[in-house]
Amino acid sequence: MLLFVTALLALVGPTWGENPAVRVTLTDKGLQYGKHASAGWIQDTLEMVTLPDISGTIHVFYFDVDYTLSGTKIEKCDFPEPVVEFYKDSRGLKMSISGLSVSLAGEWRTQYGILHNSGSYNMALFDVDVTTVVQLGEDADGRLSVTAVQCLAKVGSMDVQLNGQFSWLYRAAVQHHLGDIRAEIEAKICPVVNQSIVNFEHHLQTMNVSFDLNEALTLEMPLTNSTVVDASSLSLGFKGEFYSRKNHSEPPFASQPFTLALQPGYMLSLGLSEFTLNSATYGYFSAGLLQILVNGSMIPSFFPLHLNTSAMGPYVPQLPNMFPGLAMILQVYATEVPLFSFKPDSILFDPKTTVKAFAIQKNGTCTPLFKLSLGFDFRGKAWIADGKLKGSANMKNLTVTLQESEVGTFETKAIEDLVRKGMKFTMIMLNRRLSGGMDLPRLKHAELVNTVLRVDKGFIAISSDFKVSLTEMFTDAQIGLFQ
Numbered sequence: 001m002l003l004f005v006t007a008l009l010a011l012v013g014p015t016w017g018e019n020p021a022v023r024v025t026l027t028d029k030g031l032q033y034g035k036h037a038s039a040g041w042i043q044d045t046l047e048m049v050t051l052p053d054i055s056g057t058i059h060v061f062y063f064d065v066d067y068t069l070s071g072t073k074i075e076k077c078d079f080p081e082p083v084v085e086f087y088k089d090s091r092g093l094k095m096s097i098s099g100l101s102v103s104l105a106g107e108w109r110t111q112y113g114i115l116h117n118s119g120s121y122n123m124a125l126f127d128v129d130v131t132t133v134v135q136l137g138e139d140a141d142g143r144l145s146v147t148a149v150q151c152l153a154k155v156g157s158m159d160v161q162l163n164g165q166f167s168w169l170y171r172a173a174v175q176h177h178l179g180d181i182r183a184e185i186e187a188k189i190c191p192v193v194n195q196s197i198v199n200f201e202h203h204l205q206t207m208n209v210s211f212d213l214n215e216a217l218t219l220e221m222p223l224t225n226s227t228v229v230d231a232s233s234l235s236l237g238f239k240g241e242f243y244s245r246k247n248h249s250e251p252p253f254a255s256q257p258f259t260l261a262l263q264p265g266y267m268l269s270l271g272l273s274e275f276t277l278n279s280a281t282y283g284y285f286s287a288g289l290l291q292i293l294v295n296g297s298m299i300p301s302f303f304p305l306h307l308n309t310s311a312m313g314p315y316v317p318q319l320p321n322m323f324p325g326l327a328m329i330l331q332v333y334a335t336e337v338p339l340f341s342f343k344p345d346s347i348l349f350d351p352k353t354t355v356k357a358f359a360i361q362k363n364g365t366c367t368p369l370f371k372l373s374l375g376f377d378f379r380g381k382a383w384i385a386d387g388k389l390k391g392s393a394n395m396k397n398l399t400v401t402l403q404e405s406e407v408g409t410f411e412t413k414a415i416e417d418l419v420r421k422g423m424k425f426t427m428i429m430l431n432r433r434l435s436g437g438m439d440l441p442r443l444k445h446a447e448l449v450n451t452v453l454r455v456d457k458g459f460i461a462i463s464s465d466f467k468v469s470l471t472e473m474f475t476d477a478q479i480g481l482f483q
Helices: 004-011 028-046 167-176 178-204 274-286 413-436 469-479
Strands: 022-027 054-060 063-078 083-087 092-112 115-138 142-163 210-212 217-220 233-238 241-244 268-273 292-295 330-334 340-342 346-349 351-359 366-385 388-407 448-455 459-468
Touching: 028 083, 028 459, 054 167, 054 178, 063 115, 063 167, 092 142, 115 167, 115 178, 142 178, 217 274, 241 274, 268 274, 268 330, 274 340, 292 346, 340 448, 366 413, 388 413, 413 459
Parallel strands: none
Antiparallel strands: 022 233, 022 268, 054 063, 063 092, 083 092, 092 115, 115 142, 210 217, 217 241, 268 459, 292 330, 330 351, 340 346, 346 366, 351 366, 366 388, 366 448, 448 459
């Protein structure tokens, strides 16, 4: 059960900033879902477990006989509902199982000097209690770590039946030494539990904390040192920063603190700060990717503009006389890092753009004509409906200013009206796509359900329930609870 919770959090895993840009909070509702979902899976898994050999010495008549119980498998398990809770004292989790009953079978063998005997046995353990506490943390590379800090095991009572040649000789002695055998079994339980946690810890160390998003960007998601555990939730902080794969430079702004309110009615909450999104735009900007060359073939045929010096007469009157009948090309680029700003229920975006116009001479050389500065003011909304991320956007303002001109001054009002018409069409197409929505991201073994989104000051908060495929999760991880 404890491994289920840490595996879930890992699916979502140093000079990381003090303030995490991404926060993930698991609530008690999510913890209890994990308990219910994993209990049956654990019981099924126990039937495939082979327990470590158990060795000891019993007194038979006047002799001390060494014994070994090997090949022990669980034939049946009465697995009661465990108690799982967040454990503030260890910054981790605590699980207790009380009243567990297990039926075991295996092989026995004894040795006294050169004398050997062997056979099969059946064993029943009653009222087994196990309490385990794990601590969650982060290693030097920002990966999630899990460490066993406490394990207590107690076997209430037991019964053993021996089968095989000369088994009658040992039966009375075994019954007499049940207390010693029970103590040996108790001593084996916690090492098995602790080893399963060590195995899972090894798996965590192989997980990536850096992901290549595309050819331009890398996302770094190491844990920060801001793990918080209280009685009702567990919260992890992640760096959540995009970098250009070309130069990997830090942006000229820092992640700001934000508080992700606890949503106990949901299993999981995710807080995504505007820093994460803006680090992506900075990555593109610093790599020189926020620019494009626009030629005539890229302009829709129905649009009232053709990239030709003669056709530009209504907007730049002197241009047809100075450079008649030449094709044009536009260099469009961001002059500043485009930044998003999150406000309650609203997303603001105010990119600053420059457009350089060139005439293409007959010999293929480009002659600079003029440079315009374009200022936009966009406002948008985002929400989740029908299992999809949807949104809407509108342009609140547009300004066009002449910065430089090789053809003399001219009024920009006509160009501004033209750009406004073009943006109106663009916004219609954009909103059509936003209204259709896009599927929510799905982790490999987890699916978000009943998801809601809220835009707050400086961050977006997403609250959700989830469904997890435990069998696939642990099979792919190639780990077992007791192997």
